[in-house]
Amino acid sequence: MSREHELDPTLSAYLDGALPEEQQADLRARLAASPALRARLAELAAVDEALRALPGPVAGEALKQRLRARIAEGAPATSPRARRPGRAAAPPSRRHGALRWAARASFAASALFVAWVAVGPSPLSSPQGPADRVPAPSDAVSSAIPDDFLVSESHADLEVIGVLDLLAGLDGLDESEATSG
Amino acid sequence: MQAFQRGDEQAFEALFDRWATRLLRFLDRMVKEPAVAEELLQETFLRVHRSRANYSPDAKFSTWLFTIGGNAARNELRRPFRRHAHERPDAVDPEGDRAPLQLVADLPASDDVAHARRVGDAVGAALERLPERQRAALWLSAVEGQSHAEIATALDTSEKSVKALVHRARVSLARIVTPDGEQAGPPRTPGLAETGGRT
Numbered sequence: 001m002s003r004e005h006e007l008d009p010t011l012s013a014y015l016d017g018a019l020p021e022e023q024q025a026d027l028r029a030r031l032a033a034s035p036a037l038r039a040r041l042a043e044l045a046a047v048d049e050a051l052r053a054l055p056g057p058v059a060g061e062a063l064k065q066r067l068r069a070r071i072a073e074g075a076p077a078t079s080p081r082a083r084r085p086g087r088a089a090a091p092p093s094r095r096h097g098a099l100r101w102a103a104r105a106s107f108a109a110s111a112l113f114v115a116w117v118a119v120g121p122s123p124l125s126s127p128q129g130p131a132d133r134v135p136a137p138s139d140a141v142s143s144a145i146p147d148d149f150l151v152s153e154s155h156a157d158l159e160v161i162g163v164l165d166l167l168a169g170l171d172g173l174d175e176s177e178a179t180s181g
Numbered sequence: 182m183q184a185f186q187r188g189d190e191q192a193f194e195a196l197f198d199r200w201a202t203r204l205l206r207f208l209d210r211m212v213k214e215p216a217v218a219e220e221l222l223q224e225t226f227l228r229v230h231r232s233r234a235n236y237s238p239d240a241k242f243s244t245w246l247f248t249i250g251g252n253a254a255r256n257e258l259r260r261p262f263r264r265h266a267h268e269r270p271d272a273v274d275p276e277g278d279r280a281p282l283q284l285v286a287d288l289p290a291s292d293d294v295a296h297a298r299r300v301g302d303a304v305g306a307a308l309e310r311l312p313e314r315q316r317a318a319l320w321l322s323a324v325e326g327q328s329h330a331e332i333a334t335a336l337d338t339s340e341k342s343v344k345a346l347v348h349r350a351r352v353s354l355a356r357i358v359t360p361d362g363e364q365a366g367p368p369r370t371p372g373l374a375e376t377g378g379r380t
Contacts, residue, residue: 008351009344009345012344012347017328018328018329044355046358047351047355050304050354050358051320054210054308056202056205057202059197059205059219063201064194064198067226071227
């Protein structure tokens with residue numbers, strides 16, 4: 001490190017206006033005597049200049065309007081990621097409806113298999129087909145899942161939904177067994 | 182701010198007009214995602230709106246605003262999985278030799294305008310690679326002109342730490358702009374009077 005660079009912390013503090021008065025006088029004397037030190041100061045100052053010249057976004061009227069609307073609705077502070085553009089473009093229930101029902105269909109098939117193993121092959125030969133014996137996913141269970149829970153598209157979420165549906169299916173199976181018996 | 186505290190909503194809009202773009206630029210440099218920066222900006226002004234009773238006129242409004250905004254940005258940066266999505270593996274130590282940053286001296290300098298653009302690109306890229314606190318401290322000092330005491334408040338640290346953070350960040354970026362102590366590209370060295378400290 002050159003001697004000029006040894007004074008970098010002092011030069012940096014000088015640029016920030018954070019150098020005590022007595023040190024400023026000393027530094028000015030050094031600067032007057034050293035072209036290299038002046039050049040170094042200019043290099044550090046060039047960084048600030050370059051930063052100030054960087055392009056950046058502008059907070060325009062649209063942003064202000066959005067803020068007004070949120071203030072008017074008394075919006076609580078929440079995670080920025082939860083309101084990312086695109087996320088709010090469609091209600092979660094619609095966006096994930098296909099995924100939810102695919103998961104339910106998958107677990108309904110599993111429920112059918114479980115029912116077949118538990119009850120035996122006879123239901124297959126009964127007048128009522130297996131589809132009649134495994135009720136459709138309960139609306140009550142479905143509505144118990146908060147919409148915001150469905151924002152995530154993770155596999156784990158789908159598994160939870162499926163398990164809930166499976167349990168609902170088995171509950172319905174028990175009830176139908178009880179009534180038919 | 183005091184007018185807004187008395188219930189003048191127009192004063193709040195005036196605060197937004199005056200400070201929002203400056204805060205947005207800071208947030209954009211911190212989180213590196215324009216959409217997230219906009220959301221953080223709104224969060225910050227929502228908090229200002231809700232917390233107006235807590236504001237003390239003893240503090241500068243800008244310090245309070247950038248403290249709230251800086252906290253929001255830090256929270257965002259600490260969200261799970263955030264680091265993987267927005268920080269490159271070579272972004273850890275800009276003073277080390279691991280990050281192959283583009284040096285301005287390596288760029289062809291055809292004219293002043295083109296050179297200035299290249300310097301801007303190189304400095305912007307180098308700024309992104311700085312550690313979060315160095316980036317914040319340098320921006321608040323060099324661009325916002327905040328004092329070390331104000332930055333210390335915003336970053337919840339000491340003035341001594343701020344001095345070190347700003348110094349390290351500035352020296353790191355100086356290596357990009359002027360490697361090996363040589364002025365890169367067309368002369369842009371301001372005179373001594375122009376580079377004088379803020380007093």
